[in-house]
Amino acid sequence: MQWRFAAIALLMLAGFAQASQESATSSAVGSEHVATEIRDRELSFLAYSAPDDAAIVKDNSASISRAYRVLVDSVGVDAGTVNWAEIAFTRDENYMPPRDKAGVARWAVPLTATGTLGTAGVKSLFLTIPHEQVHAIQKAFGELPRWFSEGMAEWAGLRATKLVAPDLYVDEKQQLDAALQSATAPPNLKSWGGVKPKPEAIFKQLTPEQKQRMVQEPGYFPPGPFTFGPDDFISDESNTPARYAASLRIFEEVESRSSLQAMHVWFKAVRDLPSPKATSDIVRLAEEATGVDISGMVD
Numbered sequence: 001m002q003w004r005f006a007a008i009a010l011l012m013l014a015g016f017a018q019a020s021q022e023s024a025t026s027s028a029v030g031s032e033h034v035a036t037e038i039r040d041r042e043l044s045f046l047a048y049s050a051p052d053d054a055a056i057v058k059d060n061s062a063s064i065s066r067a068y069r070v071l072v073d074s075v076g077v078d079a080g081t082v083n084w085a086e087i088a089f090t091r092d093e094n095y096m097p098p099r100d101k102a103g104v105a106r107w108a109v110p111l112t113a114t115g116t117l118g119t120a121g122v123k124s125l126f127l128t129i130p131h132e133q134v135h136a137i138q139k140a141f142g143e144l145p146r147w148f149s150e151g152m153a154e155w156a157g158l159r160a161t162k163l164v165a166p167d168l169y170v171d172e173k174q175q176l177d178a179a180l181q182s183a184t185a186p187p188n189l190k191s192w193g194g195v196k197p198k199p200e201a202i203f204k205q206l207t208p209e210q211k212q213r214m215v216q217e218p219g220y221f222p223p224g225p226f227t228f229g230p231d232d233f234i235s236d237e238s239n240t241p242a243r244y245a246a247s248l249r250i251f252e253e254v255e256s257r258s259s260l261q262a263m264h265v266w267f268k269a270v271r272d273l274p275s276p277k278a279t280s281d282i283v284r285l286a287e288e289a290t291g292v293d294i295s296g297m298v299d
């Protein structure tokens with residue numbers, strides 16, 4: 001199947017205001033949330049909140065910066081080159097980030113009714129967002145196989161979580177291990193994210209006789225050929241929790257048997273591959289850069 005998802009166009013967020021972390025600037029955006037630019041040397045990103053919740057942004061900005069620094073140190077990129085996703089601290093359970101800047105994601109950090117960072121807020125800020133910010137870093141990497149993009153996001157994200165929220169790290173690792181142990185099928189990482197046609201896209205191309213037979217015989221699959229448009233596909237999401245765990249395990253294995261410097265050489269080589277990047281090339285480059293053979297782990 002030749003059709004691939006189109007890469008999301010990435011628009012650079014231009015024109016950051018200059019401000020130190022101590023005197024962060026705010027500007028009105030939308031009806032009630034205001035943006036604060038958090039700047040820590042070359043690292044800078046936008047955090048939104050209602051004016052009443054500005055203190056929680058300030059209170060957490062140092063921890064967020066520490067987490068983001070772990071991400072760039074893990075992946076081996078300069079913090080100043082990353083187009084970080086925005087974050088929004090909000091008490092509004094129905095908060096919908098605006099979509100006015102194409103390619104710039106904004107992740108919500110839910111606050112309690114009294115404006116504190118409850119369990120859900122801590123999990124979002126120190127577990128989910130570090131993972132998602134690795135995907136922001138990967139926008140400069142080109143088109144990666146799903147196991148590589150998610151494995152790197154889990155690995156680097158959890159390295160950050162371990163530093164800023166150690167209890168959350170332990171819980172998440174236990175859940176990932178349990179997902180792997182309870183999986184009923186092998187993770188088959190090579191085909192994760194592969195697209196397959198929606199059943200209705202096939203069904204609409206069948207003869208009346210074939211349709212009737214498909215309804216009557218569950219094991220019957222009509223012969224093609226079929227033609228498909230971009231809206232006719234779904235990705236195969238079976239076995240997803242175990243696949244995250246198995247992808248993470250690859251990066252942990254390489255780290256335990258080589259070094260962060262060797263991993264950076266691997267990541268740079270992957271980045272330099274033409275897109276879409278093939279699993280076979282990434283596996284070969286892992287062995288060249290780190291000496292670790294991961295071929296048996298991607299099956």
Ligand SMILES: [Zn+2]
Pocket residue numbers: 131132135149150153
């Ligand atoms: Zn992800």
